[in-house]
Amino acid sequence: MRWLLRLYPRSWRARYGVELEALLDELPRTPSVAIDLLRGAVVAHINSIGGSRHMTVEPGPLGRHPTIAALGALLVTTPTLLFVGGSLLAYQLGLPGMVAWWEPISAAMTASRLADLALLGAPAVAVLLAVAPLVRVEFGAATGEWRAAVHLRPRPANLLVVLVAAALGAVLALHIAAEFLLEGS
Amino acid sequence: MPDAILGSNDPRLLVLISLAGGPRHGHAIMLDVAGFAGLQLGPGTLYGAIGRLEDDGLIEPLTAVGRRRPYRLTAPGREALTDRVRQLGRAIDTGARRLRRAAS
Numbered sequence: 001m002r003w004l005l006r007l008y009p010r011s012w013r014a015r016y017g018v019e020l021e022a023l024l025d026e027l028p029r030t031p032s033v034a035i036d037l038l039r040g041a042v043v044a045h046i047n048s049i050g051g052s053r054h055m056t057v058e059p060g061p062l063g064r065h066p067t068i069a070a071l072g073a074l075l076v077t078t079p080t081l082l083f084v085g086g087s088l089l090a091y092q093l094g095l096p097g098m099v100a101w102w103e104p105i106s107a108a109m110t111a112s113r114l115a116d117l118a119l120l121g122a123p124a125v126a127v128l129l130a131v132a133p134l135v136r137v138e139f140g141a142a143t144g145e146w147r148a149a150v151h152l153r154p155r156p157a158n159l160l161v162v163l164v165a166a167a168l169g170a171v172l173a174l175h176i177a178a179e180f181l182l183e184g185s
Numbered sequence: 186m187p188d189a190i191l192g193s194n195d196p197r198l199l200v201l202i203s204l205a206g207g208p209r210h211g212h213a214i215m216l217d218v219a220g221f222a223g224l225q226l227g228p229g230t231l232y233g234a235i236g237r238l239e240d241d242g243l244i245e246p247l248t249a250v251g252r253r254r255p256y257r258l259t260a261p262g263r264e265a266l267t268d269r270v271r272q273l274g275r276a277i278d279t280g281a282r283r284l285r286r287a288a289s
Contacts, residue, residue: 016232022252023211023228033227040229045234 001029006039021060070158072129077165080122083109084168088176115179120176123169130161196226196234197243201258201266206242210253211235238262 005017016017027033062069089095090102110116114156134153196286203209203217214235215226226234238244243262248256258266 012236016236018252019211019254020228020232023215023231026212027228036227036229038229040227040233043229043233044236047233126223 001034001037004037004041008037008044010046011048049076062129062133063136064133066153066155066158070130070155070161071131073126073158073161073165076129076169077122077126079109079170079182080119080168081164084175085172105139116176120169120172121170123165126165127169129144130158130165134158196230198229198266198269199224199271200224200234200238201243203264204256204258207268208247208257209256210250210255212253213257246256250281 002021005013005020005024008017024033026122034078057098086102087097087106090106093100123140136151139147199218199222200214202221204216206217209217211228211231215228215231218224218226235244239246242259243265244256245259247257254276
């Protein structure tokens with residue numbers, strides 16, 4: 001019957017889980033006890049949303065593995081990194097011979113509108129993925145008013161990925177906007 | 186349903202009454218309530234009431250003994266219970282008086 005305690009909010013379990021487990025060890029395993037626990041879990045969730053004075057939104061499993069999240073974000077944004085990097089080397093810096101072999105790769109990467117969108121959207125996804133483990137939002141009632149506070153945990157690896165992904169997204173967005181304007185003129 | 190009408194089967198009130206007799210942990214509160222009110226509080230109901238009372242500052246936890254943590258009334262909790270018992274007492278006195286009058 002202890003598995004029913006998993007249905008309670010995490011913060012509630014952290015506060016009362018051990019005591020309630022001890023209490024359950026003393027009680028018979030009857031349907032009425034199970035139903036009461038289920039009802040209690042529903043009420044605890046409702047209270048955690050609006051009834052209690054404090055609520056914390058934690059990053060969940062990602063928060064325990066920020067480095068994995070940073071690596072995942074880097075992986076997500078790698079195609080955009082390659083595309084922007086290759087295009088800069090070939091067209092902006094004009095490396096000798098680079099255009100010839102980069103052009104087919106670039107054409108393949110932007111063959112469809114969907115691929116374009118994926119290249120542009122990947123940095124945004126990467127930013128969210130890298131920053132999610134670092135953010136904790138607290139809601140609380142002080143002097144009758146609800147206030148929210150955002151706490152950011154500084155982790156250089158994640159913040160570096162955020163900066164890289166944001167810069168890539170900005171460069172690509174500017175590039176697309178410039179192309180669009182040039183085509184229009 | 187007189188208990189429901191008077192609100193005296195509110196789990197929070199029952200927990201406060203139980204703790205008025207001294208600090209108790211969850212299982213002891215449950216047994217005490219069963220003894221004085223004849224009601225079997227479920228574990229989810231009991232800890233829901235404990236959580237709300239603690240949030241409202243009416244009870245407070247003491248140092249845990251093993252996996253069990255006793256709770257005790259706070260001063261505002263004692264005050265709230267006193268008010269509620271007085272209120273219920275007035276309702277019960279009125280009811281008894283009127284019943285006596287109706288019977289005579």
